[in-house]
Amino acid sequence: xxxxxxxxxxxxxxxxxLVSPSTAQPTQIQTNPNNLPVTGxxxxxxxxxxxxxxxRFGVQDGQLVATGLLNGTLTTIVNGLPVVxxxxxxxxxxxxxxxxxxxxxxxxxxxxxxxxxxxxxVHLDQINLQITAEQAPGNLLGNLLCAVAHLLDxxxxxxxxxxxxxxILRILG
Numbered sequence: 001x002x003x004x005x006x007x008x009x010x011x012x013x014x015x016x017x018l019v020s021p022s023t024a025q026p027t028q029i030q031t032n033p034n035n036l037p038v039t040g041x042x043x044x045x046x047x048x049x050x051x052x053x054x055x056r057f058g059v060q061d062g063q064l065v066a067t068g069l070l071n072g073t074l075t076t077i078v079n080g081l082p083v084v085x086x087x088x089x090x091x092x093x094x095x096x097x098x099x100x101x102x103x104x105x106x107x108x109x110x111x112x113x114x115x116x117x118x119x120x121x122v123h124l125d126q127i128n129l130q131i132t133a134e135q136a137p138g139n140l141l142g143n144l145l146c147a148v149a150h151l152l153d154x155x156x157x158x159x160x161x162x163x164x165x166x167x168i169l170r171i172l173g
Contacts, residue, residue, distance in 0.1 A: 034053055034054045034055075034068075034169055034172055035051050035052070035053045035054075036051060036052045036053075036054065037050075037051055038050055038051060038052045038070065038072065044076075044077075045076075045077050046074065046075065046076045046077075047074070047075045048072055048073070048074050048075075048087075049072050049073055050070060050071050050072010050073060050087060051070075051071055051072060052068045052069070052070050052071075052092070052094075053068050053069045053071070054066055054067075054068040054169060055067050055068050055069065055169075056166055056169065057096070057161075057162040057165040057166050057169070058162050059158045059159055059162055060093065062158070063095060063096075063158070064095075064096040064158045064161060064162060065093045065094060065095055065096060066093070066094045066096050066165075067091070067092070067093050067094075068091075068092060068094070069089045069090065069091060069092075070087055070089075070090040070091075070092050071087060071088055071089060071090075072086075072087050073085065073086060073087065074086075074087055097137075101134070101135045101136075101146075102132045102133065102134050102135070102146075103132065103133055103135070103145075103146040103149050104130075104131075104132050104149075105131045105132060105133050105145050105146075105149060106129065106130070106131040107129075107130050107131075108127075108128070108129040108130075109126070109127070109128050109129075110124075110126065110127040110128075110129075111126055112124065112125055112126055133145040133146045133149070
């Protein structure tokens with residue numbers, strides 16, 4: 001039985017210079033499951049609060065990315081005073097970093113074994129050997145064995161994952 005657990009972590013890097021200052025309007029979080037809340041604080045005290053409306057997943061430069069529209073408010077501190085900017089429908093591509101997942105490498109079951117070695121009796125009970133590999137950043141052997149185990153699955157694994165995630169987005173949206 002193959003078990004795969006994927007968790008997605010979205011990494012968002014925002015550049016405050018891309019947004020022009022304007023009057024802020026509160027952003028409402030919608031009930032759309034593709035609309036994800038996004039908040040963060042930069043090293044210089046810049047804060048952002050808003051939502052990301054996921055529109056699709058794809059593969060760029062061999063990495064899985066999520067594409068969506070970012071909306072919200074960006075607050076920067078200039079000369080000790082807050083300057084609030086509205087971010088409206090900013091198209092962003094975000095790197096999707098998969099969490100850990102496991103794949104089955106070997107499941108070996110041996111029944112009981114009785115050997116007669118020139119009068120020496122050897123009895124071995126049932127043996128169950130299960131080897132699984134865990135994929136995650138830094139798990140070199142786990143990543144390699146999972147990749148080898150899925151070589152004959154057809155197509156790019158990231159392309160297949162992106163297509164699956166796009167189907168899920170269409171169902172939810």
